[in-house]
Every structure is written in C-alpha cells, then in structure tokens.
Amino acid sequence: AQRVTQPEKLLSVFKGAPVELKCNYSYSGSPELFWYVQYSRQRLQLLLRHISRESIKGFTADLNKGETSFHLKKPFAQEEDSAMYYCALSGRGSYIPTFGRGTSLIVHP
Amino acid sequence: DVKVTQSSRYLVKRTGEKVFLECVQDMDHENMFWYRQDPGLGLRLIYFSYDVKMKEKGDIPEGYSVSREKKERFSLILESASTNQTSMYLCASSLDRGQYFGPGTRLTVT
Numbered sequence: 351a352q353r354v355t356q357p358e359k360l361l362s363v364f365k366g367a368p369v370e371l372k373c374n375y376s377y378s379g380s381p382e383l384f385w386y387v388q389y390s391r392q393r394l395q396l397l398l399r400h401i402s403r404e405s406i407k408g409f410t411a412d413l414n415k416g417e418t419s420f421h422l423k424k425p426f427a428q429e430e431d432s433a434m435y436y437c438a439l440s441g442r443g444s445y446i447p448t449f450g451r452g453t454s455l456i457v458h459p
Numbered sequence: 460d461v462k463v464t465q466s467s468r469y470l471v472k473r474t475g476e477k478v479f480l481e482c483v484q485d486m487d488h489e490n491m492f493w494y495r496q497d498p499g500l501g502l503r504l505i506y507f508s509y510d511v512k513m514k515e516k517g518d519i520p521e522g523y524s525v526s527r528e529k530k531e532r533f534s535l536i537l538e539s540a541s542t543n544q545t546s547m548y549l550c551a552s553s554l555d556r557g558q559y560f561g562p563g564t565r566l567t568v569t
Contacts, residue, residue, distance in 0.1 A: 359499065382556050384556070384557065386558075392562075393463075393560045393561060393562045393563065394502075394549060394551075394560040394563075395559075395560065396557050396558065396559070399556075399557055436501060436502065440556040444556075445490050445509065445553055445555070445556055446492075446504065446507060446517075447556065447558065449501050449502040450501060451499060451500060451501035452501045
C-alpha cells in the first residue's frame with residue numbers, strides 16, 4: 351500500500367525566513383512525487399513534480415529515496431506563499447495519486 | 460491551458476435530494492476524478508474514470524455514483540444527499556500523472 355504523510359498541519363514562518371514543508375512516503379518501488387498548492391479562493395494546482403527537477407516560484411523539492419522523503423523548500427518565504435500545500439504520490443503504472451493531508455503555510459509580514 | 464470547469468461553485472440541498480455535480484474538461488484527457496476535500500483529511504478519492512463509460516471506485520464511494528457518457532464530461536451523483544456529504548467537491552483530469560483541478564463545488568446539505 352502507498353501512503354503519504356505530511357506531519358505538520360500548520361507551518362507558520364516570518365517573511366524572509368527559510369521554509370521546509372515535510373513529506374514522507376511509503377511505496378515499494380519507484381514512485382512519482384508531486385507538490386500541489388491551493389491559494390486562498392483558488393483552485394488546487396500542480397506546483398512541481400520530482401521528475402522535472404525544476405524550481406517553481408522559488409520552491410524546490412528533492413526526492414530522497416533513502417529517507418523516502420520529498421520535502422518542499424524555499425530559502426526566503428514571501429507572504430504570497432501562504433497557502434495549503436499537498437504532497438502526492440503516484441505509483442508505477444498508476445494514474446491515481448495518493449495525497450497527503452496537507453500543510454497550511456502561513457507567512458507573516 | 461487546461462480548463463476544468465464545474466457546474467456550480469456553491470450548492471445548498473436538502474437531506475434526501477438527488478444531487479448532480481458536473482465537471483467538464485477541454486483537453487481531451489482520458490482520466491477524470493472526483494474528490495472530496497475536508498479540513499484535516501486532505502483529498503479523498505470518490506470515483507475515477509479512465510475512459511468513456513468506464514468507472515472505478517475510489518476510497519470513499521459509498522453514497523455516490525458517477526456517469527461518463529462523453530470523454531469531456533464526468534458527473535458525480537449523490538443519490539440521496541445526507542448531511543455528512545456536506546463538503547468541498549473537486550473534479551480533476553489528467554493525461555499522465557499530473558492532475559488539473561476544477562475550482563470546486565462547495566455543497567451544503569441541510
């Protein structure tokens with residue numbers, strides 16, 4: 351069975367501080383990992399996926415197979431980063447992702 | 460740009476009513492999904508469809524059914540709405556593993 355754990359329901363930081371949203375997974379195989387973001391009153395949207403290895407809005411995430419983690423990081427948080435963030439995993443051969451329960455990020459001015 | 464639209468942003472229904480939630484995507488995606496989103500519980504998959512007239516149960520299908528008569532349209536049906544089905548309902552579509560979401564329908568059952 352595949353599982354995604356986001357241990358923090360809420361993460362509160364000040365503007366300019368580094369931010370790390372944690373995501374741990376369990377899956378026996380090579381998963382594909384994603385981060386989705388939902389800003390206030392907007393639709394849920396794909397932020398980044400591990401196979402792209404790109405930085406979106408200053409965020410990066412590295413798949414660590416040894417620690418089975420896919421933490422989302424940004425060196426300097428901005429107020430507009432305040433949102434709900436979901437980590438998701440798709441197993442090999444499956445188009446059905448498993449989502450974590452989400453972490454609400456609040457960036458204070 | 461992928462566009463996923465949902466028929467209503469807000470809906471209020473009475474207990475026992477039959478409720479239809481419609482979702483349309485314009486990018487010829489094979490896969491479509493219905494989730495409910497509840498605080499602290501994240502996204503839970505209700506049903507998904509990988510082709511016209513094909514459907515599979517997700518994690519919480521009880522009390523729901525779906526219909527996919529055309530590739531672009533995926534409907535969620537609450538046969539007899541109950542108060543515990545008050546929630547935000549999200550539709551999504553995908554071609555590969557990355558999903559595109561609709562704006563959501565906030566359903567309140569009184």
